[in-house]
Amino acid sequence: MLEILKQPWPWYITGPLIGLMVPLLLIFANRHFGISTSFRHICAACIPTKNPFFKYDWKKESWMLFLAGGIIIGGWIGGDALKNPNPMQLSNNAIELFASMGFSDFTEISPSAIFGWESFSGWQGWLFMIAGGFLIGFGTRWANGCTAGHAIMGLSLLNPGSLVAVIGFFIGGLAVTHLLFPQLF
Amino acid sequence: MKKNLFFLVIGVVFGTILTKGEVISWFRIQEMFHFQSFHMYGVIGCAVVVGALSVQLIQRFNIKTIHGERINLEKKPAQYKAHILGGTLFGMGWALTGACPAPIYALTGAGYYPMITVLFSAVMGTFTYALVKDKLPH
Numbered sequence: 001m002l003e004i005l006k007q008p009w010p011w012y013i014t015g016p017l018i019g020l021m022v023p024l025l026l027i028f029a030n031r032h033f034g035i036s037t038s039f040r041h042i043c044a045a046c047i048p049t050k051n052p053f054f055k056y057d058w059k060k061e062s063w064m065l066f067l068a069g070g071i072i073i074g075g076w077i078g079g080d081a082l083k084n085p086n087p088m089q090l091s092n093n094a095i096e097l098f099a100s101m102g103f104s105d106f107t108e109i110s111p112s113a114i115f116g117w118e119s120f121s122g123w124q125g126w127l128f129m130i131a132g133g134f135l136i137g138f139g140t141r142w143a144n145g146c147t148a149g150h151a152i153m154g155l156s157l158l159n160p161g162s163l164v165a166v167i168g169f170f171i172g173g174l175a176v177t178h179l180l181f182p183q184l185f
Numbered sequence: 186m187k188k189n190l191f192f193l194v195i196g197v198v199f200g201t202i203l204t205k206g207e208v209i210s211w212f213r214i215q216e217m218f219h220f221q222s223f224h225m226y227g228v229i230g231c232a233v234v235v236g237a238l239s240v241q242l243i244q245r246f247n248i249k250t251i252h253g254e255r256i257n258l259e260k261k262p263a264q265y266k267a268h269i270l271g272g273t274l275f276g277m278g279w280a281l282t283g284a285c286p287a288p289i290y291a292l293t294g295a296g297y298y299p300m301i302t303v304l305f306s307a308v309m310g311t312f313t314y315a316l317v318k319d320k321l322p323h
Contacts, residue, residue, distance in 0.1 A: 002196045002287065007193070008205060008206070009202070009205045009206045010227075011206070011223065011224050011225075011226075011227030011228045012227060013206070013260075014202055014203075014206025014207075014208065014228045014231075014232060015227055015228040015230060015232045015234075015235070016231045016232070016234075016235045017202045017206075018199070018202055018203070018206075018208075018228065018231075018235075019231060019232035019233065019234065019235025019236040020235060020239075021195065021199055022236035022239050023236075023239035023240075023242075023243070024195060025195065025247065025250065025252060026239070026240075026243060026250070026256050026257075026258075027243075027250055027256070028250065028251055029188070029191065029192070029250070030250045030252075030254055030256055030257055031290065032257070032293075033236075035286045035287045035290075035312070036286040036300045038213055038286070039286070039308050039311040040202055040311050041309050042242060043191035043308055043311055043315070046308075048275060049312075050289060050294045050301075051315050051316065052263070053260060053315035054252065054315060059191070062189070063188070063189065063190070063192045065197050066189045066192035066193045067192045067193070067195060067196040067199070067215040067226075068196065068290050068310065069193055069196060069229045070192065070193040070194060070195060070196015070197040070198075070199065070200060071196045071197075071198070071199055071200035071203070071290040071291050071294070072200065072290045072291070072293055072294035073193075073197045073198060073200060073291060073294055073297070074198065074199060074200020074201040074202070074203070074204065074291060074294065075200045075201075075203070075204050075209070075290065075291030075293060075294025075295040076200075076295060076296070077197065077200070077201045077204070077235065077294075078200065078201040078202075078203070078204025078205040078291070078295065078298075079204040079209070079291065079292070079294065079295025080294075080295055080296050082201075082308075083303065084205075085213075085276025088207060088210065088212060088213070089223040089274060090212055090213075090216055090222065091221045093217060093221040093230075094212065094215070094216040094217070094219065094221040094222060096242070097213060097215075097219060098215070098241075100205055100249075103212075106212065108211060108294060109204075109207070109208075109209060109210045109212075109292065109297065110211040110212070110283055110284075110292065110297060111211060111212070111296060112256075114211070114315050115211070115283075115297060115299055115300070116299060117298075117299050119299075120245055120299075121209025125299070126278040126290050127281065128268075128281050129282065129300075129303045129306065129307045130280060130297060130302060130303075131247055131278075131281065131302065131304060131306075132277075132281030132282035132306075133277045133278065133282060133289070133302065133303035133305070133306030133307040133309075133310065133315070134307065134309060134310040135274045135275065135277045135278030135310065136251070136275055136278035136279065136282065136284075136285065136286065136303070136307045137270075137275070137278075137279065137306065137307030137308055137309060137311040137312075137313075137314070138274055138310035138311065138313055139271045139272065139274030139275030139276070139277070139310070140271070140275045140311070141271070141310070141311045141315075141318075142267050142270065142271025142272075142275075142306075142314055142318070142321060143267055143268050143271030143272040143275055143315040144261055144262075144267060144271070145261060145287050146275065146286045146287075147229075147279070147286075147287075148285075148286070149261070150261075150268075150272070151229060151233070152229075152232050152233060152271070153236065154260070154261060154278065155233045155236070155237065156236030156237040156239070156322070157237075157240055157242050157258060157260050158237065158240075159260040159261060160263065161201070161261060161262070161263040161264065161268050162260075162261065162268075164265050164268040164269050165271070165272040165275075165302070166267045166268065166272070167269065167272065168268060168272020168273040168275065168276060169272050169273075169275055169276035169279060170203075170218075170276060171207040171269075171273045171276060172272065172273035172274060172276025172277035172278075172279070172280065173186060173214075173218045173230075173276035173277065173279050173280040174218055174276075174280075174304070175273075175276075175277065176218075176276075176277045176280035176281055177215065177219065178218075183281075183310040185261060
């Protein structure tokens with residue numbers, strides 16, 4: 001039984017389950033699926049500032065912080081308690097590509113050579129984690145949503161603005177992947 | 186409190202799905218941006234189809250919340266310049282970290298503790314946006 005639970009889930013299980021978050025939150029709580037506004041709440045709660053962007057009653061909006069806390073626990077369940085012991089079943093082309101970049105351990109979710117503490121002694125940690133995180137936090141607030149709020153919730157509402165945001169996500173992601181990464185690896 | 190517990194439970198379920206579905210993997214995101222696998226497109230595509238069908242059903246049958254309230258289906262305001270420009274910066278961060286906001290939390294829970302620095306930096310990014318937002322096109 002435990003062996004079965006440790007198996008990774010295919011896209012046709014994962015995708016529909018993620019989609020169900022939309023009606024669950026709408027019907028049980030009248031909330032729109034999203035998570036990136038949690039960064040704004042953390043600012044409002046933790047940073048002493050006079051900026052009007054953070055002058056609101058974040059405690060009234062704190063439901064998203066509970067959602068975020070739950071995701072941390074869910075990450076522990078899926079990525080630790082029920083961790084897949086086998087290498088990820090990536091496509092052959094991807095495995096070849098990653099080998100050329102110097103990665104071959106696919107039992108890891110993310111390459112620890114980039115996302116470990118030790119990568120802060122070089123430039124990798126500062127680029128991939130610090131600059132990457134900054135772009136996520138800055139970009140998502142500017143775009144007024146992330147993959148949850150725009151790609152899933154916004155597209156579910158057939159909002160043309162959300163489609164524009166998703167196109168932006170791919171412009172940025174493709175640029176980094178195809179223009180920047182070939183210079184680094 | 187009961188309401189907050191609901192969101193916590195939904196978060197636990199969502200975080201488990203993201204992790205077991207390998208959506209939080211830098212390798213999967215790179216594979217997606219190289220168009221080398223259907224996995225991530227299948228995940229996002231199925232999620233949108235289920236989400237959109239749910240919204241259509243709610244509209245057609247005028248489904249109410251469990252408390253009998255009218256369900257709010259209002260779209261986010263159209264800010265096309267902000268969507269495309271902010272979205273592009275976000276996408277760069279997505280490719281670099283291999284994580285969007287929910288996976289940052291999930292990876293931390295999965296034991297990838299350096300992701301806390303990504304979370305910290307993302308919060309700083311949001312704070313910086315607030316400082317300069319009046320100078321940015323929206």
